[in-house]
Amino acid sequence: MNDVDSLRTLLTPEGRALLDEVRDTDPAQELAVATRLRRTHPAELVSAALGQARLRQRAVAKFGAADAGRMFFTPNGVEQSTRASVAAYRAERFAALGVTSVADLCCGIGGDALALARAGIRVLAVDRDPLTCEAARANAEALGLAGLIEVREADVTEVDTAGYDAVFVDPARRSSRRGRIFDPEAYAPPLSWAVGAARTASRAAALKVAPGIPHEAVPEDAEAEWVSDGGDVKEAVLWFGTGAPAGAVRATLLPGPRTLPGAGLPDPEVRTPGRYLYEPDGAVIRAHLVAEVAEQVGGGLLDATIAYVTADGLRPTPYATAYEITDRLPFHVKRLKALLRERGVGTLTVKKRGSAVEPEELRRKVKPQGPNAATVFLTRVAGAPTMLIGHPVR
Numbered sequence: 001m002n003d004v005d006s007l008r009t010l011l012t013p014e015g016r017a018l019l020d021e022v023r024d025t026d027p028a029q030e031l032a033v034a035t036r037l038r039r040t041h042p043a044e045l046v047s048a049a050l051g052q053a054r055l056r057q058r059a060v061a062k063f064g065a066a067d068a069g070r071m072f073f074t075p076n077g078v079e080q081s082t083r084a085s086v087a088a089y090r091a092e093r094f095a096a097l098g099v100t101s102v103a104d105l106c107c108g109i110g111g112d113a114l115a116l117a118r119a120g121i122r123v124l125a126v127d128r129d130p131l132t133c134e135a136a137r138a139n140a141e142a143l144g145l146a147g148l149i150e151v152r153e154a155d156v157t158e159v160d161t162a163g164y165d166a167v168f169v170d171p172a173r174r175s176s177r178r179g180r181i182f183d184p185e186a187y188a189p190p191l192s193w194a195v196g197a198a199r200t201a202s203r204a205a206a207l208k209v210a211p212g213i214p215h216e217a218v219p220e221d222a223e224a225e226w227v228s229d230g231g232d233v234k235e236a237v238l239w240f241g242t243g244a245p246a247g248a249v250r251a252t253l254l255p256g257p258r259t260l261p262g263a264g265l266p267d268p269e270v271r272t273p274g275r276y277l278y279e280p281d282g283a284v285i286r287a288h289l290v291a292e293v294a295e296q297v298g299g300g301l302l303d304a305t306i307a308y309v310t311a312d313g314l315r316p317t318p319y320a321t322a323y324e325i326t327d328r329l330p331f332h333v334k335r336l337k338a339l340l341r342e343r344g345v346g347t348l349t350v351k352k353r354g355s356a357v358e359p360e361e362l363r364r365k366v367k368p369q370g371p372n373a374a375t376v377f378l379t380r381v382a383g384a385p386t387m388l389i390g391h392p393v394r
């Protein structure tokens with residue numbers, strides 16, 4: 001049986017019943033469960049169900065238990081799909097631009113297509129992989145969105161998108177031979193193709209790219225948005241047709257959304273360390289908007305090359321975590337160890353920028369003991385290796 005047939009057997013009443021039965025199988029018990037089920041079910045169906053249950057468990061982090069427990073995945077599909085929170089945010093942005101139909105070129109198992117449909121948008125979901133299309137179709141059905149999603153097995157470069165308001169492209173950025181792909185021209189399809197497709201869209205377009213994309217690779221007519229969720233940077237998106245001026249950048253933090261638009265500020269001044277250190281969110285740093293955060297908190301940089309902001313006052317901002325700094329000393333392991341002992345610090349969070357020290361190794365060397373918690377920043381202050389010790393301001 002090929003993979004498509006195997007997925008189809010899971011969609012039959014017997015397959016669905018078996019999927020329910022193996023839903024919470026502990027991986028350690030899988031062999032015993034498989035042996036027992038094979039007495040009453042075909043062996044291939046049993047292994048397909050157990051494999052799918054494993055994929056669903058992995059997908060919970062992205063899709064939540066309720067949806068992941070009903071959806072169908074492929075191993076690549078779980079890895080490459082957009083998490084529901086990020087896809088929902090993008091779908092809302094499309095809807096706010098007045099988009100009512102989207103050609104989702106490179107739909108995968110449907111992470112984005114499902115979110116677009118949930119925002120009331122009609123979707124043409126295209127992928128060239130037959131198994132992936134089968135999963136996308138099953139997902140549209142499972143979540144009650146089949147009326148809004150047409151899944152088409154095709155090469156995206158051959159699809160006519162003329163009947164759609166918008167185009168969304170999420171190219172494959174992994175290769176089985178080379179792992180993660182960094183060069184945007186090595187994406188499948190290449191970024192230059194996706195940009196061409198975006199420019200033909202009648203109302204708007206969005207291209208999902210790796211957050212590490214160099215700013216120089218962003219086309220002049222695109223707005224670049226970096227998105228983080230729970231503090232982790234998830235993706236960058238190149239938007240077309242948003243009405244934003246050429247070269248616009250923004251950082252969006254989820255949950256929220258909270259969006260910080262770039263104001264084109266020059267790099268912040270380097271200044272002497274103040275009482276507070278602000279650690280900007282990763283999306284802010286990737287979007288090169290540290291100056292915007294420094295302005296919000298009335299601060300400057302500790303070092304010209306490092307994205308830590310220092311300020312005298314506490315001005316809460318969603319775009320950075322504030323720490324009150326109690327000690328500043330040159331980097332020295334024994335002095336840190338003595339200071340932590342004196343303060344009874346048993347829980348030590350190590351953060352670093354511009355230091356080659358390994359946090360785990362440092363923690364091993366200083367052996368924190370005691371009831372208190374502290375954060376140490378290993379960084380440079382005006383070029384000198386420095387330790388700043390403090391705690392997050394709640």
Ligand SMILES: C[S@@+](CC[C@H](N)C(=O)[O-])C[C@H]1O[C@@H](n2cnc3c(N)ncnc32)[C@H](O)[C@@H]1O
Pocket residue numbers: 077080081082083105106107108109110111112113126127128129132154155156157170171172173188189
């Ligand atoms: C990153 S995944 C898309 C994930 C999707 N946005 C989601 O959230 O589930 C990229 C997909 O592009 C598909 N793909 C790559 N090149 C393609 C092409 N030329 N035509 C159609 N699909 C293609 C791959 O099969 C893969 O499923």
